[in-house]
Amino acid sequence: MIRLLTTTALCLCLFSCQQESQVDRATREGILLLGNTNDPKSFDPQVTSGVLESNINRALFEGLVVFHPSDDLAAPSGVAFEVTPDETSTVWTAKLRPDAKWSDGRQVTAEDFAFSYQRLLTPELGAKYAEMLYFIEGAEAFNKGEAKDFSSVGINVVDPQTFTITLRGPTPFFKEILKHYTWNPVPKHKVLEYGSIAQRGNDWSKPENLVGNGPFRIKSFRRNDHIEVERNPHYWDAKNVTLNGIRFLPISNTFTESRMFRDGQLHVSDSVAPEIVDYMKKHNPSVLRQERYLGTDFYRFNTTRKPLDNILVRRALSMAIDRKALCDNVFRGSTPAYGITPPMGDYDPPHGAAFDPEQAKKLIAEAGFPGGKGFPRLKLLIASKETAATMATAIQAMWREHLGVEVEIENKEWTAYLLAIQTLDYDIAGAGWIGDFIDPLTFLEIWSPGNGNNNTGWDNPEFVAELEKSFKVTDPAERYEFLRAAEAILLKEAPIAPIGWRGRNYLVHPSVQGWYPLLLAGNPYNSIRLVPQEPERK
Secondary structure: OHHHHHHHHHHHHHHHHHOOOHHHHHHHHOEEEEEOOOOOOOOOOOOOOOHHHHHHHHHHOOOOEOOOOOOOOOOOEOOEEEEEEOOOOOEEEEEEOOOOEOOOOOEOOHHHHHHHHHHHHOHHHOOOOHHHHHHEOOHHHHHOOOOOOHHHOOEEEEEOOEEEEEEOOOOOOHHHHOOOHHHOOOOHHHHHHHOOOOOOOOHHHOOOOOOOOOOEEEEEEEOOOEEEEEEOOOOOOHHHOOOOEEEEEOOOOHHHHHHHHHOOOOOEOOOOOHHHHHHHHHHOHHHEEEEEEEEEEEEEEOOOOOOOOOHHHHHHHHHOOOHHHHHHHHHOOOEEOOOOOOOEOOEOOOOOOOOOHHHHHHHHHHOOOHHHOOOOOEEEEEEOOHHHHHHHHHHHHHHHHHHOOOEEEEEEOHHHHHHHHHOOOOOEEEEEEEOOOOOOHHHHHHHOOOOOOOOOOOOOHHHHHHHHHHOOOOOHHHHHHHHHHHHHHHHHHOOEEEEEEEEEEEEEOOOEEOOOOOOOOOOOHHHOEEOOOOOOOO
């Protein structure tokens, strides 16, 4: 009996010592485990606008071109084997792969793309990202209800595998724009099977009904637990997809996510808490990624409310923000922003935002509030996130110290925060913007009047005129001059206060191969491999 008990105890000990972690087992099974902040609002790619939805969308759908695994400016062929411009870069011809299919085996056609663009632009759908398609001739007028016939929009189906896109003007960087998921197709036959073209909440996008054309398809969805996708056998390049699946985990708390990574429950985290960055640098630097990210953190000013309707007040508030202190102590990886647009390629934004407390004091006095005397107590709205609260507290102290101005921090959960922003029900609000494509225009066009992401009440015809000039030229240097002129107007009038150009801190397990730094973090899943690691010898 003693001998038996001893043997049993030894076996149990060996079993517990050799027990696989979730990451080890998933690596062996070819399943990538990703942190993804939350559950998606929808699986319908045409009614969502968030980064977390785009991460899932990238697995389930594919556009004319796709992200390159390691080159930010490359645009490899996707569902189209060819996308070519005319001599003016105004008319583009897309030729689809003959073996491109939906996950139910149906052919992907040019008519699917025409239907998709019509659906996205149909006003009744209320697509948040319809403006991404305003590059197309006639798209804006159709989306705003000024034109009723979709034939006025520059989409022309030539044959089942060919269609043309006529743009509003020369756009030599159009392939870069096509990477954005708003240009991906949805299956016409499936959408119409469950409802009309513009029906919101159409059941076609429920997990059990969803049909896509990407490298993966939905396998299971359990709210607040996971979304798992598996290989799509009908994908045109299925033989070169190495992952068997991806499991997206909705982890909203960065400390929880970091602990799960440490405990072997994640291959890749969405982010890492700033307080943990220094610890990881010291104790496990090989798994910490600190990379540039094409994004800007800033504050919005509601220019329809007093005293924020006064340009002097807005400029004073902006100049009283010590951006370097915030980036060094709060963001851990961001750099101080002197414009809304991060430097990219040959574009360097005007140096229009800077920490200048003495000038800020003069401006607030000139506005009628010397030393902050008589300045109303405004509210600073933030969303419920750790870094947002830390930053707001720091800026609250800066405004008190340098201007004698007091603000009250108002913290709302995400949905209530978005509603307040969209209805201009705020004074000052924390915000951020991630570029939709690698070009300054993605950071500037949103400040046009009527744009769904403006949400400041600011409208300047001179700013719009400079943007429109940029639409009509093909020379990059000349185009950038118009964009710089537009940004200079924006920074001078200060409906926003740029704070920091984002860096991205996150964690990657050593078993993940082929995950390279990308400015838009659009890592293509079909180029990623999982390689089991040798156990550490102790």
